[in-house]
Amino acid sequence: MAEDKKETxxxxxxxxxxxxxxLLMVTPQWLRQLAAKGYIPKAVKGMYPxxxxxxxxxxxxxxxxxxxxxxxxxxxxxxxxxxxxxxxxAEREGRLVDMEDVQAFFAFNTATFRAELEGVPAxxxxxxxxxxxxxxxxDGAISRFERRFTEAREALRAGRDPLGSAAEDDA
Numbered sequence: 001m002a003e004d005k006k007e008t009x010x011x012x013x014x015x016x017x018x019x020x021x022x023l024l025m026v027t028p029q030w031l032r033q034l035a036a037k038g039y040i041p042k043a044v045k046g047m048y049p050x051x052x053x054x055x056x057x058x059x060x061x062x063x064x065x066x067x068x069x070x071x072x073x074x075x076x077x078x079x080x081x082x083x084x085x086x087x088x089x090a091e092r093e094g095r096l097v098d099m100e101d102v103q104a105f106f107a108f109n110t111a112t113f114r115a116e117l118e119g120v121p122a123x124x125x126x127x128x129x130x131x132x133x134x135x136x137x138x139d140g141a142i143s144r145f146e147r148r149f150t151e152a153r154e155a156l157r158a159g160r161d162p163l164g165s166a167a168e169d170d171a
Contacts, residue, residue, distance in 0.1 A: 014047040023050075024057050034060055099157060106149055114142055 017028045024031070031053075035042045040056030041049060090096035121134040152162040 011047070013050050015050045015053065017043060017046050017048065020048045020050075020053045024053065026057075099153065103153065106153075110142065110146060110149075117142070 015023070017031060020031055021028050026034075031040070031043075031048070034040045034056060037060070039060040040053050087096060117138050120138065121131040124134060125131055155164060156162040
Protein backbone atom coordinates (compact mmCIF):
# COMPACT_ATOMS: atom_id res chain seq x y z
CA MET A 1 0.00 0.00 0.00
CA ALA A 2 2.88 2.38 0.70
CA GLU A 3 4.07 1.72 -2.80
CA ASP A 4 0.81 3.04 -4.30
CA LYS A 5 1.38 6.47 -2.73
CA LYS A 6 4.87 6.74 -4.20
CA GLU A 7 5.24 9.83 -6.41
CA THR A 8 6.47 9.40 -9.90
CA UNK A 9 9.83 11.10 -10.37
CA UNK A 10 9.67 14.38 -12.33
CA UNK A 11 10.68 14.20 -15.95
CA UNK A 12 14.05 15.66 -16.83
CA UNK A 13 13.83 19.39 -17.49
CA UNK A 14 10.39 19.72 -15.89
CA UNK A 15 9.60 21.71 -12.73
CA UNK A 16 6.54 22.04 -10.58
CA UNK A 17 4.34 25.12 -10.39
CA UNK A 18 5.81 25.87 -6.95
CA UNK A 19 9.38 25.55 -8.24
CA UNK A 20 8.68 27.74 -11.28
CA UNK A 21 7.00 30.36 -9.10
CA UNK A 22 9.93 30.39 -6.71
CA LEU A 23 12.48 30.48 -9.57
CA LEU A 24 10.84 33.50 -11.22
CA MET A 25 9.75 35.12 -7.93
CA VAL A 26 6.12 35.31 -9.05
CA THR A 27 2.89 33.76 -7.86
CA PRO A 28 1.41 30.58 -9.38
CA GLN A 29 -1.46 32.74 -10.61
CA TRP A 30 1.02 34.93 -12.50
CA LEU A 31 2.50 31.84 -14.11
CA ARG A 32 -0.97 30.87 -15.30
CA GLN A 33 -1.44 34.35 -16.74
CA LEU A 34 1.88 34.10 -18.61
CA ALA A 35 0.75 30.74 -19.98
CA ALA A 36 -2.63 32.18 -20.96
CA LYS A 37 -0.85 34.98 -22.82
CA GLY A 38 1.32 32.44 -24.63
CA TYR A 39 4.68 33.36 -23.13
CA ILE A 40 5.15 29.93 -21.54
CA PRO A 41 3.48 26.60 -22.33
CA LYS A 42 0.55 25.58 -20.16
CA ALA A 43 1.30 23.26 -17.28
CA VAL A 44 0.84 19.58 -17.91
CA LYS A 45 -0.09 17.72 -14.74
CA GLY A 46 1.21 20.68 -12.71
CA MET A 47 4.62 20.65 -14.43
CA TYR A 48 6.35 23.21 -16.65
CA PRO A 49 9.37 22.77 -18.92
CA UNK A 50 12.18 24.63 -17.13
CA UNK A 51 13.82 26.15 -20.22
CA UNK A 52 10.48 27.26 -21.69
CA UNK A 53 9.49 28.93 -18.39
CA UNK A 54 12.74 30.90 -18.17
CA UNK A 55 12.77 31.88 -21.84
CA UNK A 56 9.07 32.81 -21.79
CA UNK A 57 9.52 34.99 -18.74
CA UNK A 58 12.49 36.76 -20.37
CA UNK A 59 10.43 37.28 -23.51
CA UNK A 60 7.63 38.79 -21.43
CA UNK A 61 10.10 41.11 -19.66
CA UNK A 62 11.50 42.32 -22.98
CA UNK A 63 8.02 42.91 -24.38
CA UNK A 64 7.07 44.82 -21.22
CA UNK A 65 10.25 46.92 -21.46
CA UNK A 66 9.49 47.75 -25.09
CA UNK A 67 5.90 48.67 -24.23
CA UNK A 68 7.08 50.88 -21.37
CA UNK A 69 9.62 52.74 -23.53
CA UNK A 70 7.00 53.16 -26.26
CA UNK A 71 4.53 54.56 -23.73
CA UNK A 72 7.19 56.95 -22.42
CA UNK A 73 7.98 58.15 -25.95
CA UNK A 74 4.29 58.64 -26.68
CA UNK A 75 3.89 60.45 -23.38
CA UNK A 76 6.75 62.83 -24.26
CA UNK A 77 5.22 63.53 -27.65
CA UNK A 78 1.82 64.06 -26.07
CA UNK A 79 3.32 66.53 -23.57
CA UNK A 80 5.05 68.42 -26.38
CA UNK A 81 1.81 68.64 -28.36
CA UNK A 82 -0.05 69.80 -25.27
CA UNK A 83 2.59 72.49 -24.65
CA UNK A 84 2.31 73.66 -28.26
CA UNK A 85 -1.48 73.93 -27.97
CA UNK A 86 -1.13 75.83 -24.67
CA UNK A 87 1.29 78.28 -26.30
CA UNK A 88 -1.05 78.87 -29.26
CA UNK A 89 -3.95 79.51 -26.90
CA ALA A 90 -1.84 81.87 -24.77
CA GLU A 91 -0.80 83.74 -27.90
CA ARG A 92 -4.42 84.10 -29.07
CA GLU A 93 -5.47 85.31 -25.63
CA GLY A 94 -2.70 87.90 -25.62
CA ARG A 95 -0.81 86.29 -22.74
CA LEU A 96 2.10 85.37 -25.01
CA VAL A 97 3.85 87.98 -27.11
CA ASP A 98 6.73 87.56 -29.56
CA MET A 99 9.91 89.24 -28.30
CA GLU A 100 10.30 91.08 -31.63
CA ASP A 101 6.84 92.62 -31.10
CA VAL A 102 7.88 93.68 -27.60
CA GLN A 103 11.05 95.26 -29.01
CA ALA A 104 9.09 97.14 -31.68
CA PHE A 105 6.53 98.31 -29.12
CA PHE A 106 9.32 99.53 -26.84
CA ALA A 107 11.08 101.37 -29.68
CA PHE A 108 7.82 103.05 -30.73
CA ASN A 109 7.02 104.17 -27.18
CA THR A 110 10.54 105.39 -26.53
CA ALA A 111 10.50 107.46 -29.73
CA THR A 112 7.08 108.88 -28.86
CA PHE A 113 8.20 109.72 -25.33
CA ARG A 114 11.41 111.34 -26.62
CA ALA A 115 9.43 113.43 -29.14
CA GLU A 116 7.05 114.59 -26.40
CA LEU A 117 9.95 115.61 -24.15
CA GLU A 118 11.83 117.56 -26.86
CA GLY A 119 9.74 120.65 -26.26
CA VAL A 120 10.07 120.64 -22.47
CA PRO A 121 13.41 122.54 -22.21
CA ALA A 122 12.16 125.38 -24.45
CA UNK A 123 8.87 125.53 -22.53
CA UNK A 124 10.69 125.78 -19.21
CA UNK A 125 13.30 128.44 -19.96
CA UNK A 126 14.74 130.79 -22.57
CA UNK A 127 18.18 130.45 -21.00
CA UNK A 128 20.18 128.40 -23.54
CA UNK A 129 22.59 127.10 -20.95
CA UNK A 130 19.77 125.85 -18.70
CA UNK A 131 17.97 124.39 -21.73
CA UNK A 132 21.09 122.42 -22.60
CA UNK A 133 21.31 121.08 -19.03
CA UNK A 134 17.64 120.01 -19.12
CA UNK A 135 18.12 118.35 -22.54
CA UNK A 136 21.17 116.44 -21.27
CA UNK A 137 19.24 115.30 -18.18
CA UNK A 138 16.32 114.11 -20.31
CA ASP A 139 18.67 112.34 -22.77
CA GLY A 140 20.45 110.64 -19.85
CA ALA A 141 17.16 109.49 -18.32
CA ILE A 142 15.95 108.07 -21.63
CA SER A 143 19.31 106.35 -22.22
CA ARG A 144 19.15 104.73 -18.78
CA PHE A 145 15.56 103.67 -19.51
CA GLU A 146 16.64 102.08 -22.83
CA ARG A 147 19.58 100.33 -21.14
CA ARG A 148 17.35 98.88 -18.40
CA PHE A 149 14.84 97.67 -20.96
CA THR A 150 17.60 96.00 -22.98
CA GLU A 151 18.94 94.26 -19.86
CA ALA A 152 15.45 93.12 -18.88
CA ARG A 153 14.77 91.81 -22.40
CA GLU A 154 18.03 89.83 -22.42
CA ALA A 155 17.30 88.42 -18.96
CA LEU A 156 13.84 87.36 -20.13
CA ARG A 157 15.28 85.64 -23.21
CA ALA A 158 17.79 83.81 -20.99
CA GLY A 159 15.02 82.63 -18.67
CA ARG A 160 16.00 84.87 -15.77
CA ASP A 161 13.86 87.35 -13.86
CA PRO A 162 13.56 90.41 -16.15
CA LEU A 163 12.90 92.70 -13.21
CA GLY A 164 15.89 91.50 -11.20
CA SER A 165 18.40 93.84 -12.82
CA ALA A 166 16.10 96.89 -12.48
CA ALA A 167 15.40 96.13 -8.81
CA GLU A 168 19.13 95.86 -8.10
CA ASP A 169 19.77 99.20 -9.85
CA ASP A 170 17.05 100.91 -7.80
CA ALA A 171 18.43 99.64 -4.47
